Amino acid sequence: MPNVPMEFIRGVLALLCLFFGHMAGRAAGATAKGRQPGRRMVTWIARMVLASGALLVRHEIDTLVIAVWALELALFGAGYWMVLNQKPPEDLTHEIFPE
Secondary structure (H helix, E strand, O other): OOOOOHHHHHHHHHHHHHHHHHHHHHHHHHHHHOOOOHHHHHHHHHHHHHHHHHOOOOOOOOHHHHHHHHHHHHHHHHHHHHHHOOOOOOOOHHHHOOO
């Protein structure tokens, strides 16, 4: 198995943290609206926390970790806001079936 630098793995984990943060925010918004059960939100938050904790393997808290955590929380809020402020689907019934 080839040697993969630890910094590359941390970079991939950082991207996963950001993705999990956004998806956790979307799941939290859908749970708040009553569209899906709360266990989906819990699983996305668990993934987010575990990936965030994995950034600390063999490293201390540094600039990368703090930046990822801050962006993760911002993306959580953005995903939550996007779900809560969705525009309702447009009613095209009268255009498709004219009277």
